Amino acid sequence: MTIRTRFAPSPTGYLHVGGARTALFSWLYARKHGGKFVLRIEDTDLERSTEESVNAILEGMTWLGLEYDEGPFYQTHRFDRYKDVIAKLLSQGDAYCCYCSKDELDAMREQQRANKEKPRYDGRCRHLTTPRDGVQPVVRFKNPLEGSVIVKDVVKGDVEFQNSELDDLVIARPDGTPTYNLTVVVDDLDMGMTHVIRGDDHLNNSPRQINIFKALGAEPPVFAHLPMILGDDGARLSKRHGAVGVMSFRDDGFLPEALLNYLVRLGWSHGDQEIFTIDEMVQFFDIKNVNKSASSFNTDKLLWLNQQYIKTSSPEHIAHHLSWHMGSLGIDPTQGPELTKVVVLQQERAKTLVEMATNSVFFYKEITEFDDKAARKNLTIDSLVLLDDMQSRLSALSEWLAEPIHVQIKDCSVERGVGMGKVAQPIRVAITGNTMSPPLDLTLELLGRERTLAAITLAKKWVKDNVEAQA
Numbered sequence: 001m002t003i004r005t006r007f008a009p010s011p012t013g014y015l016h017v018g019g020a021r022t023a024l025f026s027w028l029y030a031r032k033h034g035g036k037f038v039l040r041i042e043d044t045d046l047e048r049s050t051e052e053s054v055n056a057i058l059e060g061m062t063w064l065g066l067e068y069d070e071g072p073f074y075q076t077h078r079f080d081r082y083k084d085v086i087a088k089l090l091s092q093g094d095a096y097c098c099y100c101s102k103d104e105l106d107a108m109r110e111q112q113r114a115n116k117e118k119p120r121y122d123g124r125c126r127h128l129t130t131p132r133d134g135v136q137p138v139v140r141f142k143n144p145l146e147g148s149v150i151v152k153d154v155v156k157g158d159v160e161f162q163n164s165e166l167d168d169l170v171i172a173r174p175d176g177t178p179t180y181n182l183t184v185v186v187d188d189l190d191m192g193m194t195h196v197i198r199g200d201d202h203l204n205n206s207p208r209q210i211n212i213f214k215a216l217g218a219e220p221p222v223f224a225h226l227p228m229i230l231g232d233d234g235a236r237l238s239k240r241h242g243a244v245g246v247m248s249f250r251d252d253g254f255l256p257e258a259l260l261n262y263l264v265r266l267g268w269s270h271g272d273q274e275i276f277t278i279d280e281m282v283q284f285f286d287i288k289n290v291n292k293s294a295s296s297f298n299t300d301k302l303l304w305l306n307q308q309y310i311k312t313s314s315p316e317h318i319a320h321h322l323s324w325h326m327g328s329l330g331i332d333p334t335q336g337p338e339l340t341k342v343v344v345l346q347q348e349r350a351k352t353l354v355e356m357a358t359n360s361v362f363f364y365k366e367i368t369e370f371d372d373k374a375a376r377k378n379l380t381i382d383s384l385v386l387l388d389d390m391q392s393r394l395s396a397l398s399e400w401l402a403e404p405i406h407v408q409i410k411d412c413s414v415e416r417g418v419g420m421g422k423v424a425q426p427i428r429v430a431i432t433g434n435t436m437s438p439p440l441d442l443t444l445e446l447l448g449r450e451r452t453l454a455a456i457t458l459a460k461k462w463v464k465d466n467v468e469a470q471a
């Protein structure tokens, strides 16, 4: 049997981390078993579904690298098929038209509450033989009245539901459009799903869906309901906890594989291994090892993982993602040193790509303003003579390489009787505008002679304008 899984988001917002984890687990399960992974867009709620959300979902899947083998299939393209199935259920007596008005339903529930019963549709239209004039009915599924349904869930174990607890759910609205529980069954059936992996907010839908599968003469798929993701305060993860849309993690400087690695560990483990390559995830992933209980989102751990990935990924790979961030800072990374070389210098020093991009701007754009505190501390009258000296030493260098640059910094410090930091720091401020950079000799080599000398000239001017003039 070929394993077939799907990710079936409703396009009513961005791709949330909860959805991304569901997609990842479904993808991993298919990949592990040499199966197929299908993307289905559940867009039948015409009022809430938007094209923008569809694009956000597709963008998120692409950024994460969760490639689908089939789809995206859109439910709105399948209305004829759902209509046929509804007609079939009606004709075989497994569904019926319900003419109850909202007022009638409200009164019914009111009465049930007064009798201390659970409010539910009481099936009063089940046996109607004649339509009510002028009322566009809904169609309800005739749920079995007795017995129970067992959801065989790979994560939760067997979960039993009494049919007496499940009322006759609406499968078509008055305008004939199908509802979620009907479309999902028809699609999972038509698309040959063997495993339905989804959030456990859908667990209560499963017995209803299983009953519809049975009415259609089909075997339901295997279910795996994933526990919720909570914020660090124990409440369900939401916008209020900060970034939850997948693309906002890209915007905040995370690598997609760091996020995937983080997500795979949310509710799943393999011994105490924390870092997994994608191949390892595929190899070790087992849906049976998914926790039953909810897991909490921990941004610090994600940051830690991101830093590990930044340190250990190939500079080419990082440069590929970094160039997007440089672009969003208005920097054209072709106007300066090769980005991979900048990455090599910055790899050990950044937790996020935003940090790396921000700290690398000076390689591509002349610094015209210095951080005030950094300048006041390091661009002093005393530094002027050191900057002058270094400027002539550097302009006289025959080879613009880190090693001879280093020798000049060292010689200058020895000859002037000051620490190397006293020589290096004013130059650092001159080129970066601040006090942080990778090792200065390597940084200057990459920045180039012309830009280094120009930066020193500007720094000297700053001292003259701001310090000497006031002395």
Ligand code: GLU
Binding pocket: 007, 008, 009, 010, 042, 184, 197, 198, 199, 202
């Ligand atoms: N469209 C549903 C949702 O976004 C998921 C349905 C399913 O996986 O069965 O919550």
